Amino acid sequence: MxxxxxxxxxxxxxxxxxxxxxxxxxxxxxxxxxxxxxxxxxxxxxxxxxxxxxxxxxxxxxxxxxxxxxxxxxxxxxxxxxxxxxxxxxxxxxxxxxxxTPQSEYRPTEYLQGWLAFWFDETQRLAVAKQFQYARIEYLQKIWQNDRELRIEGFDITDGEIEKALNVFASRTENAAKPADILLTEAQLTKALYKYAANASGQTNFTRQHQSLDKANDFLNHGNYLAYGLAACCLWVLGIPHGFAVMHGKTRRGALVFDVADLIKDALILPWAFVCAKENATEQEFRQQVLQVFIDHKALDFMFDTVKSIALKDYSQEMIEERGL
Structure with a gap:
């Protein structure tokens, strides 16, 4: 030592x-x-x-x-x-x-500076919020299409119900005039995905309740907080404070954590919460399953790549190469 x-x-x-x-x-x-x-x-x-x-x-x-x-x-x-x-x-x-969070003043500066370059402009902030949503859906489509276990469990990205929900989401997101519109559209899509997942897992009477004690709701709560942990880690490493949110409200504590966590929640947490509830899994078994799919589908990598690409979108190629980004 x-x-x-x-x-x-x-x-x-x-x-x-x-x-x-x-x-x-x-x-x-x-x-x-x-x-x-x-x-x-x-x-x-x-x-x-x-x-x-x-x-x-x-x-x-x-x-x-x-x-x-x-x-x-x-x-x-x-x-x-x-x-x-x-x-x-x-x-x-x-x-x-x-x-x-570990206290270190020697984290990178370019990501925060790049984030602030657009954050104070309402129009640019809205455009970034839409980028988050597009990235979220692309990730969901990729995971549900390629994950063999999810396909076996009945999660089919080509299903007409899912395609319709995603098309409506894309159209409403494109036409959104303010972050509240995006949050409403996001909530409508998630509701449709809950319904689809409940039907696929034989839980037709499911209702999303954050304080409910049924397994599906409990696993959704549990999995979401695991996603919040990854998001908080991503933002800390990149040096971007949690207050600079693009969707969840500028005055809400930790709001940017929720923005980043949303990138993976529908694709990974949502389906496995219902699958594990159907199988009557324990909390530990569900947690192990979710942590494994985080690794298998490179969830943290995806968060980093998305946040970094947005933060550096206005950096010149010379500056990126100079900083080794």
């Missing part, structure tokens, strides 16, 4: 990191230069290592505590730490997860 430095922890790009942890009823600590979590059993205490260099987000649920030394190492590795309720979601659905 003598030759070890904090910079070594960042050798793995955030978009390539494989792990997102949710812990409950344990103590997170630093021991012998590693971050561990300690669980209590009837007979003894068990230590488990957390590979922080390959971790993006650490969620601390019920009955957890963390030491200052562990937080220092997590910060050095650029791991986002969040406190949440049971199962990875807040105790109250109206409460946001509060992210503890």
């Amino acid at each position: 003598d030759d070890f430095s904090p910079s070594d922890l960042k050798a793995i790009l955030h978009s390539r990191r494989a792990n997102l942890y949710y812990l409950e009823y344990c103590r997170v600590m630093q021991k012998d230069g590693r971050v561990l979590y300690l669980t209590d059993t009837e007979k003894d205490n068990l230590y488990f290592n957390i590979p922080i260099a390959n971790t993006t987000v650490l969620l601390l649920g019920n009955g957890t505590s963390i030491t200052q030394a562990a937080m220092r190492m997590l910060a050095q590795a650029g791991v986002l730490v969040g406190f949440c309720g049971g199962g990875g979601t807040p105790l109250y659905m109206a409460t946001e997860v509060e992210w503890l």
Whole structure:
């Protein structure tokens, strides 16, 4: 450990990191230069290592505590730490997860500067909001077309009902005159996708309720907060504050996190929430499934690529090459 430095922890790009942890009823600590979590059993205490260099987000649920030394190492590795309720979601659905972001003033500047170059112009901000929606739909079409397991479960992107919903969405998004119009159109599409997913999984009486305890709603809540974790990580790495949203309202806390998370929610979280509910999966099984599809479909890469392309759209090619972007 003598030759070890904090910079070594960042050798793995955030978009390539494989792990997102949710812990409950344990103590997170630093021991012998590693971050561990300690669980209590009837007979003894068990230590488990957390590979922080390959971790993006650490969620601390019920009955957890963390030491200052562990937080220092997590910060050095650029791991986002969040406190949440049971199962990875807040105790109250109206409460946001509060992210503890590693404090570093040496994050990149070009993405924030590129973002602010358009953000104060209402017309340009609306155009970017539409870009987010187009990227979201392209990603959904790609995933549902290529994911064999989803096709087996009845999610067919060529289905007439889906094609009609996407065509209406594209038309209304193109004609939207303000962010509120886009949010309304987005809500209508998501409602149509809920209906389609419910029918495909045999849950015909489904109603979206954020505080409901049925499995489909519970898994949707859980999966959405996992997506929020990836989005928060993406924005932190790029140095873009969460307040510079393009859709969810300039005064809403964490609004840009919701914008970025929406890029993957319909494509990945929505179908697997219904599939896992149909199979009566446990919270842990659902979480493992979602984390695996994040990796399989490069969800974090997609977030990074989308946000970076928008932030750098007005940068000249010479500036991009000079900065190695």
